Amino acid sequence: MTSITGGGIVLSQLAKSYGNVHAVRSVDLEIAPGETVALLGPNGAGKTTTIDMMLGLARPDSGSVSLFGMPPARAVAAGVVGGMLQTGSLIEYLSVRELVTMVASVYPRPLAVDEALRLAGAAEFAGRRTTKLSGGQVQRVRFAAALVANPDLLVLDEPTAALDVEGRREFWASMRAVAAQGKTVIFATHYLEEADAYADRIVLLARGRIVADGPATEIKAMAGGKTIRATLPGTEVARLAALPGVRGADRHGDAVVLSANDSDTALRAMLGQFPAARDIEVYGAGLEEAFLELTGDEDHADYEGVNVR
Amino acid sequence: MNGSTYLRLEVMRNFRNWRFGILAIAFPLVLYFAVASANRHVTFNGTAFPVYFMVAMATLGTMAAVISSAAVIAADRSTGWTRQMRITPLSTRAYFRAKVLNGYLRAMLTIALMSLAGIALGVRLSAGEWLTVAGLLLVGLIPFAVLGILLGHLLSTDASAPAVGGIVTLFALLGGVYGFEVAKSGPVFVIMKGLPSYWLAQAGKTALTGNGWPAEAWIVIAAWTLVLVPLTVLAYRRDTSRV
Numbered sequence: 001m002t003s004i005t006g007g008g009i010v011l012s013q014l015a016k017s018y019g020n021v022h023a024v025r026s027v028d029l030e031i032a033p034g035e036t037v038a039l040l041g042p043n044g045a046g047k048t049t050t051i052d053m054m055l056g057l058a059r060p061d062s063g064s065v066s067l068f069g070m071p072p073a074r075a076v077a078a079g080v081v082g083g084m085l086q087t088g089s090l091i092e093y094l095s096v097r098e099l100v101t102m103v104a105s106v107y108p109r110p111l112a113v114d115e116a117l118r119l120a121g122a123a124e125f126a127g128r129r130t131t132k133l134s135g136g137q138v139q140r141v142r143f144a145a146a147l148v149a150n151p152d153l154l155v156l157d158e159p160t161a162a163l164d165v166e167g168r169r170e171f172w173a174s175m176r177a178v179a180a181q182g183k184t185v186i187f188a189t190h191y192l193e194e195a196d197a198y199a200d201r202i203v204l205l206a207r208g209r210i211v212a213d214g215p216a217t218e219i220k221a222m223a224g225g226k227t228i229r230a231t232l233p234g235t236e237v238a239r240l241a242a243l244p245g246v247r248g249a250d251r252h253g254d255a256v257v258l259s260a261n262d263s264d265t266a267l268r269a270m271l272g273q274f275p276a277a278r279d280i281e282v283y284g285a286g287l288e289e290a291f292l293e294l295t296g297d298e299d300h301a302d303y304e305g306v307n308v309r
Numbered sequence: 310m311n312g313s314t315y316l317r318l319e320v321m322r323n324f325r326n327w328r329f330g331i332l333a334i335a336f337p338l339v340l341y342f343a344v345a346s347a348n349r350h351v352t353f354n355g356t357a358f359p360v361y362f363m364v365a366m367a368t369l370g371t372m373a374a375v376i377s378s379a380a381v382i383a384a385d386r387s388t389g390w391t392r393q394m395r396i397t398p399l400s401t402r403a404y405f406r407a408k409v410l411n412g413y414l415r416a417m418l419t420i421a422l423m424s425l426a427g428i429a430l431g432v433r434l435s436a437g438e439w440l441t442v443a444g445l446l447l448v449g450l451i452p453f454a455v456l457g458i459l460l461g462h463l464l465s466t467d468a469s470a471p472a473v474g475g476i477v478t479l480f481a482l483l484g485g486v487y488g489f490e491v492a493k494s495g496p497v498f499v500i501m502k503g504l505p506s507y508w509l510a511q512a513g514k515t516a517l518t519g520n521g522w523p524a525e526a527w528i529v530i531a532a533w534t535l536v537l538v539p540l541t542v543l544a545y546r547r548d549t550s551r552v
Contacts, residue, residue, distance in 0.1 A: 055396045057549045079398040088389030093325035098318055105314035106399040142393075149397065 007069035008032045009054070009153065009184065014063035015208075016049050023049035025208035027063070031186065033152070036179045038195035039188040040219070041205035047188040048086050050205070051157045054186070055083055067153060075153070079108045082151030084142050086158050086188075090130040096141050097126040104148040111150045119177065120144035121170050136167040143171065147178060154178060156187040160194065172198050195219075226263035228270070231279040232256050243269045255279075312403055319407040320414060323381065333377055334419050337370035341426050349430060353488065356517055360434070361488070363427035364442055364513025368486050370419040371446055372506065373477045375412035375454040382408065382461025383469040386548070395549055401542060405458065412454045413447070420446065438516060445512035445522060452505045452533035453480075455541050462544040480506035505533050 009031040016024045024046040031037050039047045052058035054065055056072030067075035075081050090099060100117060104110035117123040120143040125133065133141065139162050146154060156175070160168045175198060179185045189195055195202045195216060202219040204212035212219055225247060232240075233254040240256055241249035245266035248259045260266040263282055270277055344362060351358040385391045394404070420443050427434075434442070456476070464472055481487060484506025492498040501507045508526040515522060 057392060057395060076396055077398050077400075081396060083393075083396045085389060085392055085396070088393050091322060091385060091388065091390045093322040094318065098321070102315060102318040103394075103397060105311040105318070106394075106397045106403070108398065145393070 007066065008035075009068075009186070010064075010066040011050070011054065012064050012066075014050065014053055014065065015061050016053060016058060017061055018049075022208050024053070024060075027205075027208070027210055029203060029210065029213070031184060033068070033184050034182050036185040036198065036200045037187075038199035038202045038216075039186065039205055040190065040192060040195040040202050041188075042190055044207075045190075045205040046208040047190075047205055048157055049208075051083075051086075051155055051186070051188060055081065055155060057085075079149060080152040081155065082146040082149035082153070083155040084146040084157065084159050086161070088142065090133075090138060090141060092131050093129075095127055095129055096122055096133070096144075099130055099141065100126075100144050100148050103145045107149045109150055111148050113148060116144045116148035119147050119174050121174060135162045136164060139163055139167070139171070143174065147174075151183065153184045153186070156185070158188050158190070160189070160191075168194075192219075225259055225261050227283055228258040228260055228263060228266060229279075229281045229283075230256055230258075230270070230277040232274055232277045235274055239273075240270070243273070245269065312406075315399070315403060316407055316410060320411060323411045323414070326381075333373050333415065334370060334422055336373070337366035337419070338422060338426055340369075341366040341423065342430075345430055354514065356514065357432070359427060359430045359432050360517065361513065363423055363430075363432055364446075364517075365486055365488055365510065366426075367420050367423040367442075367446060368506070368509045368512070369477070369481055370423060371416040371450055372453050372480065372486075372509065373473065374415035374419050375450050376457040376460070376473050376477055377415070378408050378412045378454065378457035379460035379464065379469045379473050380466070381411070382458060383464055383466045386462070387466045392549065401545060404545070405541075408458050408461075409454050412457055413450070416447065416450055434517075441516035441521065442513050445516060446509060449505055449509040449512055449526075449530055452530060452537055455534060455537040459537060459541040459544055462541070462548045480504060483507070484510050486510045503529055505530050 009029070011027050011029040014024055014027040015022075027046070027050055039050065041047050049058060053060050054067070054072060056065075056076055065072050068080060070078065070080075072081075094102065097113060097117065100122075101113050104113050104116070110116075111119075114123065114126075117126050120140045122137065122140040122144045125137055130138075130141065139159065143156075143159065146156070159175075160171055163171055172194070175185065175187070179198075187194075187199070196219075199216055202212070202214065202216050203210055204219060231254050235256065237249045237251050237256070240246065240258055243258070243266055245260050245262035245264070246258050246269075247261050250257045258266060258270070267280070267282065341362060345359045348358040348362075353361045382391070424439070457473075460469060460472055460476070483491060483501055484504045485491070485501065486506055486509065490498075490501065492501060502525065508522060508529055511526065512522070
């Protein structure tokens with residue numbers, strides 16, 4: 001089995017609905033071999049559905065997935081994909097080492113079981129039964145099971161959800177070591193910090209669409225601005241948007257809302273040019289604000305928010 | 310892929326689950342001792358009762374043993390393990406091989422224990438008779454082994470246990486496994502003869518009279534298998550949704 005290069009990961013016009021819920025509306029994404037990409041977004045953004053389609057666990061309503069030039073089923077059968085799904089516990093009546101050995105046995109070119117256990121930080125409890133583990137230990141074993149595949153593409157769906165702070169740090173250290181071997185890694189998270197710290201590139205999903213895609217620094221800048229709100233009747237939005245430090249402007253009746261990269265400069269400029277402005281509020285645009293802005297949100301009903309830690 | 314390692318670990322985890330194994334095997338064993346020891350010298354349907362009932366209870370026990378794959382599979386699905394294995398190169402063929410093998414190992418253990426129970430109550434079969442009975446049982450179990458996998462992919466963990474119990478009882482009752490036949494002629498009898506459990510129940514009787522199965526038996530077993538296998542493969546392939 002040779003390692004497959006070229007092609008990378010290509011998702012084109014991917015869409016999937018469950019009943020009348022549009023889980024994924026239209027996702028186009030190309031990922032080069034060796035990239036570490038975070039799928040960032042709030043709950044319900046379509047991260048897991050996208051991953052399920054990528055792995056062949058869900059059939060797209062339309063669009064296609066190509067993994068290194070193969071459809072998901074072929075790539076999975078060829079053993080070039082390793083994954084850690086969002087939910088899942090371990091089967092009983094086996095030790096940790098036996099379980100990872102079982103998974104390794106179905107791959108054409110697995111890592112040594114002990115190596116996978118060590119990388120995932122599961123070596124010290126390898127002899128223990130799978131039913132005698134803490135939540136964090138279960139996650140490590142699941143990570144070991146994904147690593148032992150020795151895959152070209154590693155897909156992790158919210159891998160740190162069950163971990164404490166210490167466990168998270170150790171997990172990401174392991175993940176980095178794996179990514180450093182030139183593997184393509186795609187992970188889903190709703191924590192900006194994780195995406196920022198561990199991904200080369202962040203793909204921001206909201207409501208089933210990609211709303212931003214770029215290096216971590218770029219996405220962070222988008223989320224780092226502030227919002228200025230003021231009552232200012234009869235002023236052209238375009239003039240407000242042109243103020244220094246202002247990224248965008250919007251009007252709601254008499255109120256204007258400015259999103260600012262540099263709120264101090266923007267505020268001084270606004271008061272200088274439009275002294276009539278009153279009821280001024282300045283507030284930090286958290287990730288949630290940034291997301292709402294980026295998504296042009298018209299329907300908050302299924303929006304569960306983003307956790308910023 | 311190292312198929313033997315996978316099989317070995319699948320079998321290992323199955324046999325470490327003693328609660329599961331003991332319940333499946335204990336019921337027909339206890340029933341056998343309770344009923345057959347009181348009727349040691351009775352002749353039934355032309356056969357010594359302990360022999361007849363040994364085969365009947367082996368049939369019941371082995372049917373339960375192979376169908377109970379449903380419970381294991383439903384549990385694997387509910388923990389997300391089935392989905393996890395779906396993103397590995399494990400082939401459908403290897404998956405089925407492991408499930409069928411486990412069912413058959415449980416069935417063979419049941420046959421061994423029932424045979425020992427029979428010996429304890431004075432049953433003496435020649436090697437040829439024993440091999441014929443055991444062989445026909447193992448062949449007749451094929452549709453039930455497949456049915457167990459099918460049910461495992463259709464039912465939840467909670468539903469699988471009563472479903473296994475109910476289906477085994479129904480097939481046993483209609484197939485005449487308990488020692489009485491609900492009909493001797495007419496349309497109900499035609500249906501009975503179309504059930505694989507009827508021929509399982511007949512396996513003991515025909516073997517002990519020196520005859521094998523009639524052609525009809527082989528056709529019924531083959532027909533059930535040929536219908537159930539594609540349904541089961543379909544259920545397995547479709548079953549990738551989050552449970």
